[in-house]
Amino acid sequence: MKAVDLPPDYYLSNFLSLVNFVADRYTSLLSPGEKTFYDSFQSVDPDAQKLYVRLLSRKGQLFRRSKLSYSEIDSIETAAQILAGAGLLDIDPVVEPAVLVPLFSKAELLALCVERGELKTFRTLGRGALEKALLVQAESVGLRLSGADTVYRINGEEAFTTFKLCYFGNLRQDLTDYVLRDLGLQTYERYSLEQRHLLFQSRAQIERHLQYYRCAEQLDTVIGADADTLVDFHAGLPAKDRADKTLSRRLDRLTLTLARQLERLDALDQADMLYRACERPPARERRARLAAKQGRPAAALAFCRDILAAPRSEEELTFAGAFGYRIARRHGDDWPQPPAYQVPTKTVVLAAGPASVEWAAAEYLAAEGRCFYVENTLFNGVLGLFIWDIVFAPVAGAFFNPFQTAPGDFYEPDFHIARAELLQARFEQLSGPAFTDTVKRNFRHKRGIANPLVAWQYLSEELIDLALTRIPAAHWEKIFRRQLAELRNNRAGLPDLVLFPPDSGYELVEVKGPGDRLQKNQLRWMCFFAEHNIAHRVLAVEWGDCA
DNA sequence: GCGGGTTCAG
DNA sequence: TTCACACTGTCAG
DNA sequence: GACAGTGTGTCTCTGAACCCGCAG
Ligand SMILES: [Mn+2]
Ligand SMILES: [Mn+2]
Secondary structure: OOOOOOOHHHHHHHHHHHHHHHHHHHHHOHHHHHHHHHHHHHHHOOOHHHHHHHHHHOOOEEHHHHHOOOOOOOHHHHHHHHHHHOEEEEEEEEOOHHHHHHHOOHHHHHHHHOOHHHHHHHOOHHHHHHHHHHHHHHHHHHHEEEEEEEHEEOHHHHHHHHHHHHOOOOOOOOOOOHHHOOOOOEEEEOOOOOOOOOOOOOHHHHHHHHHHHHHHHHHHHHHHHHHHHHHHHHHOOOOOOOOOOHEEEEEEEHHHHHHHHHHOOHHHHHHHHHHHHHOOOOHHHHHHHHHHOOOOHHHHHHHHHHHHHHOOOOHHHHHHHHHHHHHHHHHHOOOOOOOOOOOEEEEEEOOOOOOHHHHHHHHHOOOOOOEEOOOOOOHHHHHHHOOHHHHHHOOOOOOOOOOOOOOOOOOOOOOOOOHHHHHHHOOOOOOOHHHHHHHHHHHOOOEEEOOOOHHHHHHHHHHHHHHHHHHHHHHHHHHHHHHHHHHHHHOOOOOOOEEEOOOOOOEEEEEEEEOOOOOHHHHHHHHHHHHOOOOEEEEEEEEEEEO
């Protein structure tokens, strides 16, 4: 499909692009060690730089010389010596045998470390058991292994981590993002990068993010530990910073996970303590549930009233109304009864087959019109195409590197507030021809460019044309405004199918198989449709043998 | 030998 | 390096 | 009916090389 060839030193160019970008902008925020790292790297010749980047993009810090084969580097030995002279690499460093053993395969370990007489017993061991057995005689094993191959250890990984954080704003992305882009496998919108607004304002802020990621790395192992360990782990997280929403979002996410695990361990007081540190949902919901569970109904109701007074999401608002009612009624208190919406439902019996229930339902409904299995992709997609340039508009601080699929504040609650004028002006085009023009133009011109609202492989010209023709502007506007109000929550929960009858109109259909029920977000969308007279229903499918 | 998983390259 | 959705099991009213 | 926990398909690309465990 694509015959893109990368230049032979592509990885070095990418590395230099990244570190130079950061060095240009962040000199005053880099630590002495990070500056030394940068300067040392610049001081060595290209072959040494290439070897360094090759090793840096491999896993681990220790490498066996004999496992390295890079035809574009003239002499790996020379390059290694130069790197060693610059302090970027150690040759045959003194290390624990325990970190040496994983560099060798089982066959090698048996050949190098096991006497002939013992082969029979050792050969039957699994990898883990063999390593353990060998380390009983650590010194001799270490000696034999270090004699078997030259070992390199790269330094400066930590410094490079800071550079990556400053460049990407996260530690999820790395140099492979350059490759994927340059191979044409991932396309990013070409928004303008403002030099002016930097992602990080102080060294302390960088340190907090680094500390967060150090903790986050350990989460997988820590999550299986006991309650005290979890609480200690939480205490090791960096402090929140009022001005840093990104950090706050990451800390909340991690803390919610920890608190949820504490609940499972029945450490309810500790869980509550952690929830108290979270600003975002569902912290208050969990605290209300905890209070009720612990026999403190008044406290539970107080949390519900807190939420009702200042909901941070529609989900927690709905929860507070329903949960408050249940708790209040149980204790004879007054509480308004939450509205209950009975979604119009039609039941059909379909022949059981290999296809999923959604596809079977779509086939069944094809008798009533053109039917598409779209879930969230239709409304998210058309919204994304309609406001494409607003999503990528140069709002202060929104874009800080070329590898973003969305502005930094895309899922923040005030995304739409920061772009209120642009969005208002755009909404005024909804009733005219500019709406369909914009959507169709962007569908053609932006095709393939990454956008969290647009799932390209699920959108077709036919679907978009039909939707734009059949769905009235007033409906688009109501739906778009609801999506934008809470992009995180409202981008999901839209019905499975959209049905276009032969002549006019449309209907949104959520398919439910036996034993499946509407999820909370699906029900909220259904209530919304009812409120705005948007045709919708649940199609309950039962499996039968009649065709 | 195979199948599954991981690592690496582009 | 998930996320959205479906499915299953439980508990209580 | 409410809730929790788990499974599934899908994500970021894909193919080659390698390693390991297991069956034969
Ligand atoms: Mn669905
Ligand atoms: Mn469904």
